[in-house]
Amino acid sequence: xxAKPHVLVLxxxxxxxxxxxxxxxxxxxxxxxxxxxxxxxxxxxxxIPVDIFENRDPELHERMPxxxxxxxxxxxxxxxxxxxxxxxxxxxxxxPNERPGAEQERLHYDYLIIALGARLAxxxxxxxxEHGHTxxxxxxxxxxxxxxxxxxYRGGPIAIGSARFHQGDGxxxxxxxxxxxxxxxxxxxxxxxxxxxxxxxxxxxxxxxxTPDRITVFTPAEVIAEDAGLNNVRQFLELAGSMGIxxxxxxxxxxRLTAEGIEFENGETLEAELxxxxxxxxxxxxxxxxxxxxxxxFIKTDLLMRNPxxxxxxxxxxAAAVTVPKIGGIGHQEADIVARQVAKELGRLDAEExxxxxxxxxxxxxxxxxxxAFYIRSNTWxxxxxxxxxxxxxxxxxxxxxxxxxxxxxxxxxxxGLGLAQFxxxxxxx
Ligand SMILES: Cc1cc2nc3c(=O)[nH]c(=O)nc-3n(C[C@H](O)[C@H](O)[C@H](O)COP(=O)(O)OP(=O)(O)OC[C@H]3O[C@@H](n4cnc5c(N)ncnc54)[C@H](O)[C@@H]3O)c2cc1C
Numbered sequence: 001x002x003a004k005p006h007v008l009v010l011x012x013x014x015x016x017x018x019x020x021x022x023x024x025x026x027x028x029x030x031x032x033x034x035x036x037x038x039x040x041x042x043x044x045x046x047x048i049p050v051d052i053f054e055n056r057d058p059e060l061h062e063r064m065p066x067x068x069x070x071x072x073x074x075x076x077x078x079x080x081x082x083x084x085x086x087x088x089x090x091x092x093x094x095x096p097n098e099r100p101g102a103e104q105e106r107l108h109y110d111y112l113i114i115a116l117g118a119r120l121a122x123x124x125x126x127x128x129x130e131h132g133h134t135x136x137x138x139x140x141x142x143x144x145x146x147x148x149x150x151x152x153y154r155g156g157p158i159a160i161g162s163a164r165f166h167q168g169d170g171x172x173x174x175x176x177x178x179x180x181x182x183x184x185x186x187x188x189x190x191x192x193x194x195x196x197x198x199x200x201x202x203x204x205x206x207x208x209x210x211t212p213d214r215i216t217v218f219t220p221a222e223v224i225a226e227d228a229g230l231n232n233v234r235q236f237l238e239l240a241g242s243m244g245i246x247x248x249x250x251x252x253x254x255x256r257l258t259a260e261g262i263e264f265e266n267g268e269t270l271e272a273e274l275x276x277x278x279x280x281x282x283x284x285x286x287x288x289x290x291x292x293x294x295x296x297x298f299i300k301t302d303l304l305m306r307n308p309x310x311x312x313x314x315x316x317x318x319a320a321a322v323t324v325p326k327i328g329g330i331g332h333q334e335a336d337i338v339a340r341q342v343a344k345e346l347g348r349l350d351a352e353e354x355x356x357x358x359x360x361x362x363x364x365x366x367x368x369x370x371x372x373a374f375y376i377r378s379n380t381w382x383x384x385x386x387x388x389x390x391x392x393x394x395x396x397x398x399x400x401x402x403x404x405x406x407x408x409x410x411x412x413x414x415x416x417g418l419g420l421a422q423f424x425x426x427x428x429x430x
Contacts, residue, residue: 197217
């Protein structure tokens with residue numbers, strides 16, 4: 001039972017943690033806040049690739065315990081598997097997973113924030129278990145790290161790219177910038193393949209394993225990472241091409257991985273000893289077919305991150321239909337919007353302070369090895385006018401220090417942190 005309105009946040013990685021913390025920040029003591037997550041730590045996955053190439057165990061570097069962080073803001077934490085949402089009864093069912101044998105429980109909410117991310121569907125890629133590598137989690141990250149650094153790699157061709165993403169209809173008709181839209185993406189998140197391509201080229205050189213022309217980067221789409229801005233991508237491909245890296249587009253999808261390489265849905269095959277792939281990012285099964293979900297199970301919202309049919313239900317991060325591509329930076333922008341909306345509902349912010357609709361911006365910093373990185377900031381894909389690409393040592397430092405600052409502040413990066421990063425990358429050392 002809750003004496004105050006009960007805000008229930010599902011998921012506590014980037015979008016969920018930021019939503020819960022900012023609701024407390026904007027709404028003060030006006031609500032009881034509960035967070036449910038199956039893990040009791042935050043997984044800082046953007047830095048798993050750099051750990052792999054620099055031969056560090058990401059399990060030891062990229063996790064932040066959640067319990068001590070949440071207790072600072074008087075936010076209750078339940079470690080459990082969320083199993084269902086009844087949006088009419090305003091009830092969430094979940095199974096505590098601290099120990100096997102727990103009984104299913106139910107929690108009532110007044111406001112619900114869905115920040116459960118997406119499922120990276122490796123099981124949908126035939127041959128992945130036997131022949132594939134990836135860099136999205138601790139297990140696969142360490143498998144690839146050991147393959148590279150403990151003598152597994154035999155010097156053969158390398159293929160890096162994504163399977164096809166199946167976007168739902170939940171963001172149709174939204175206009176984040178005048179005359180713009182949330183376009184349809186054919187890959188969920190192509191920053192990691194771009195980053196892995198450049199870092200792999202450096203790794204080959206630094207380890208005397210060959211030249212970058214062993215690598216092919218591929219995409220199901222017409223243009224890789226087109227959400228990062230066509231001008232940025234053109235410059236990036238020119239740089240990769242000048243290094244000898246091959247580029248394959250319009251593969252449509254990955255049909256299967258074999259010991260010899262990759263078979264694509266467009267009929268082409270690519271010879272590869274090492275296959276580093278990102279899969280389709282799909283909605284969690286229990287979110288499909290809910291009255292708040294789109295045709296693929298992502299949560300429908302307007303640009304204030306509020307479900308149009310159930311106005312006390314919000315979404316942030318990869319679980320939201322408007323989050324395309326699926327990147328943490330957009331989830332962070334959305335968490336702030338959600339928190340302002342909830343604080344408005346609770347009478348702690350007025351409409352002028354709260355109603356700032358989503359204007360998505362792609363921020364991406366990708367490791368390139370040897371202490372260098374690329375920095376991208378763009379909103380042109382959505383109808384905006386900004387497109388910036390910088391390459392050098394400062395972006396690398398920003399990438400590493402951003403993570404340090406995130407852990408140090410328990411996820412509460414000061415607003416000036418991003419502004420300072422942008423200023424440093426683009427003006428001071430641009
Ligand atoms: C290799 C890689 C590198 C990346 N690099 C970048 C980058 O540089 N910059 C960037 O902006 N983005 C990057 N991304 C994307 C970024 O990681 C995601 O967009 C981000 O994690 C999404 O945050 P989220 O909180 O919405 O979802 P998630 O991070 O997926 O978190 C979802 C949370 O919900 C919990 N959960 C899920 N289902 C349940 C359930 N049924 N019950 C209980 N808990 C559940 C999970 O345990 C998790 O804590 C990268 C992704 C990958 C794979």
